[in-house]
Amino acid sequence: MRWPLGKKREQNLERELRSHLQLEAEEQLERGLSLEQAQYTAQRVLGNKTLLKEEMREMWRWTSLERFWQDLRYAVRVLRKNLGFSAAAVLSLALGIGANTAIFSLVDGLWMRSMAVPRSNEIVRLFSTTSQNPEDTFSYLEYLALKDQARGFQGLVARGGRGIQLPNKDGTSELHTVNVVSDNLFSALGIQPLAGRIFTPADKDLLNHEPVAVLGNSFWKRRFGSDRGIVGQQIEFQRGNQRVLFTVLGVLPETFRDR
Amino acid sequence: MAKSSTRIELLQGTLDMLILRTLLFGPSHGHQIAKHIQRTTEEILQVERGSLYPALHRLERKGWIAAKWELAGKDLKREFKYYRLTATGKKQLVAEESKWKQFTGAIARVMWPAEEG
Numbered sequence: 001m002r003w004p005l006g007k008k009r010e011q012n013l014e015r016e017l018r019s020h021l022q023l024e025a026e027e028q029l030e031r032g033l034s035l036e037q038a039q040y041t042a043q044r045v046l047g048n049k050t051l052l053k054e055e056m057r058e059m060w061r062w063t064s065l066e067r068f069w070q071d072l073r074y075a076v077r078v079l080r081k082n083l084g085f086s087a088a089a090v091l092s093l094a095l096g097i098g099a100n101t102a103i104f105s106l107v108d109g110l111w112m113r114s115m116a117v118p119r120s121n122e123i124v125r126l127f128s129t130t131s132q133n134p135e136d137t138f139s140y141l142e143y144l145a146l147k148d149q150a151r152g153f154q155g156l157v158a159r160g161g162r163g164i165q166l167p168n169k170d171g172t173s174e175l176h177t178v179n180v181v182s183d184n185l186f187s188a189l190g191i192q193p194l195a196g197r198i199f200t201p202a203d204k205d206l207l208n209h210e211p212v213a214v215l216g217n218s219f220w221k222r223r224f225g226s227d228r229g230i231v232g233q234q235i236e237f238q239r240g241n242q243r244v245l246f247t248v249l250g251v252l253p254e255t256f257r258d259r
Numbered sequence: 260m261a262k263s264s265t266r267i268e269l270l271q272g273t274l275d276m277l278i279l280r281t282l283l284f285g286p287s288h289g290h291q292i293a294k295h296i297q298r299t300t301e302e303i304l305q306v307e308r309g310s311l312y313p314a315l316h317r318l319e320r321k322g323w324i325a326a327k328w329e330l331a332g333k334d335l336k337r338e339f340k341y342y343r344l345t346a347t348g349k350k351q352l353v354a355e356e357s358k359w360k361q362f363t364g365a366i367a368r369v370m371w372p373a374e375e376g
Binding site: 012013015016017019020022023024 | 308312
């Protein structure tokens, strides 16, 4: 996966922008700003590498990915409609893993190390940057496209958080965060279950037809009193007016901490 | 960047044409191009950096303009990326201009029918 902007082109654009901003600062000076003010403005503008970089990224995103983004916006809209809760959602409870999809990569080894994921130092987290949100997420379709193009990685997994309600017998309900994850999450990260099993890309047919969940360890202990018999049972999740039964496929080990 | 309600958003592709037209006067760097458009239109059209540079680079890739780094400024110590119109760029400008004339003419005929004899 490569950012379409080559290093040289990036440096070039930076040089160009720098001289532009310099001229703008000088103009302000001519317009009667005090020297102090103008210098401050110039420094603020020129010294601000992040601003420059952000502006450049914004431009390149626009130039190179203009059409891609248009497609994406459509894709996101479609996904929001369809992928929600009702689709063959693959849920894994409170799985605090951040294998988000992205364009910029960020080594986040420390964070992963606490998850007891094998070779956690080789994991990078990807996210997109937009003018509204410096750490934005990707749509599922975008993830699929990135996954196809990812070179030099063993796998690209996706995760997205969702808030759900878990109805209690007395009519109340508990609020929980579930993670909708890609089918390759466990296999790519090398995670083994404590009880039952985890799903893999080979479970494609199952995942397409039946909502399944893998439980996080602390949730399993708290809610089901460490009962291994929960494997194979169905639990009901509620989101808005929708209620969906998920079959518990397995339970994750304690070492794989819930967030 | 200050947003003004009187600012007019450029139509897609229009900025490209304005850039090409500006470069007909001779090579200029980005800042000069933006200034020229702003001054000529009495500040009605504001050219934002965020649209100017992507447009310049797009036109460069298409081969309609060519760029060269040159030293300039008061003491010739500062370098600027100067853009100039290429031969294909000139042809493109002619084509864009005639398309634009057709377009504005068509709009005018709907908007001000009486004025069209």
